[in-house]
Amino acid sequence: MSAARVSSAVMTHPVRREQAAALSARLGLGGLAMDPDPEGAPSALRTALVAWSAASAEASHHLVVQDDVAAPRELLDLVAGSVARFPDEALIFYTNWHARNGSATRLAALAGAGWVRAVPEEFAPTLAICLPAERAAGFRRFAQDSAERHDDEVMAAFLRTVGRAGLLAVPNVVEHIGTSSINGHAAQGVRLAACPVGAADARPLLCHGWVLEELDWLPYMRYGEGYLRPAGPEALADPRRHTRWQEALPATGLTEGQVRDVARRHRPADAEGEVRRLFGAGFADELWIHCLLLGRQAEDAARRHAPSPRGGRAGGARLRAAALSTVGPAGLSPDRRPEVLPAHAELLAAYAESAVGRGGLLLDDATAGARPGPAPRG
CATH class of the missing domain: 3.90.550.10 (Spore Coat Polysaccharide Biosynthesis Protein SpsA; Chain A)
Structure with a gap:
């Protein structure tokens, strides 16, 4: 061309x-x-x-x-x-x-x-x-x-x-x-x-x-709550329906008990307490679980599709930091986003990182390694 x-x-x-x-x-x-x-x-x-x-x-x-x-x-x-x-x-x-x-x-x-x-x-x-x-x-x-x-x-x-x-x-x-x-x-x-x-x-x-190329199921947040986009929702009668993560989780092979057990054992208590104080207990729970599921899916995508074990490239560390810096403020309802001061943003990013880093605990290594997927483009 x-x-x-x-x-x-x-x-x-x-x-x-x-x-x-x-x-x-x-x-x-x-x-x-x-x-x-x-x-x-x-x-x-x-x-x-x-x-x-x-x-x-x-x-x-x-x-x-x-x-x-x-x-x-x-x-x-x-x-x-x-x-x-x-x-x-x-x-x-x-x-x-x-x-x-x-x-x-x-x-x-x-x-x-x-x-x-x-x-x-x-x-x-x-x-x-x-x-x-x-x-x-x-x-x-x-x-x-x-x-x-x-x-x-x-x-x-x-x-x-x-x-x-x-x-x-x-x-x-x-x-x-x-x-x-x-x-x-x-x-x-x-x-x-x-x-x-x-x-x-x-x-x-x-x-x-x-x-x-292949997203599989996708965790996302809106107005302070966590949702899951199921794999292939374009085939559903209402593909834009927002499905709460608890409702959609069974189709992923995970259980709510598994998710909450990881949160119980690994969520940092000090950061959790501070996020609860600033933005409420419900948001603190929803954000950490959302980031846990996001980390699980990112780990799965890297293992299945990345050309190298972690998919690393120049700039990758700052890209990861950028992603973690926005997930907390974006997950809040629009009326509360202006409340996020720089110190709060740092807290939310660290809190998100603590969950994303535990996402691999929800992966079955044997199953994840065995599932075929389309070859990555690069």
Whole structure:
């Protein structure tokens, strides 16, 4: 294939014109894609269609970035290198920290992967997404008559029609800024990246890190409670149903008794007490068990799919630290996230690490080693 040629555009609204122009200039991005009906009902899709139509005729790929992000000056170079490696994929460079895809990104980070296949039934994060030019044109055709206003929902639906969810960059080099939302997401509170990593650490992971294609069951948190996404939920009548971990656990081969026994024997009492004091007993229990299950799945993924025993690559230690730094604050309800001070964030990260590090205790080594899985891509 010839060298990748990436065009780009910044989605924006007149109230953020200056912010978008500054972002475009700093990163060397293309022109601004302005909301064509700024006085109309909020619609990210309306502006997204303008942005995706801005692909240059010579481009092999098109990158769309939203105006309320921060990113390194090397963003275009990182995108170009990723596109050269995965020319036929939808590549996503930001993942929301409290979504299922955010948990998938953390799991992959803890397993040592550089990329992970997105959860197909959930919205596709579109704060910074790059598509092959032909697929961008296909998205415009697919979305042009949609009554949906959320471009991320329509993008996910489009990718389901082509049978391939996007690839999430595990090191999130793009960060969301602010809590305001033209499209009505302000009620979600602070919305940050699941695994924020600088460009220097991200580059080797994006260029050489292995791809976690198979997620199996996925632990995730929302509003202070733990849930499990079962394996293959796209076959269910309601694939987006949120299933509490206790209800979903039997299908994993684990029992609640096993999980609670590990928590009883290995959860650090001092840290548990402090998390309970700050954020409540229920949250302290749910977070530790969520991280225990997350650690179990990350250990399983590394053993089954990583090209080396721990999947280690340059930048991996900082990627793991980034994943652990966000799991606690993201697991809180939106109204409580602003309460997390730096000292609290350190406490929550250490508390999460104490659980993730015990996840291997829930693994049956013989079974885990015997189960076949798809060969990793790298």
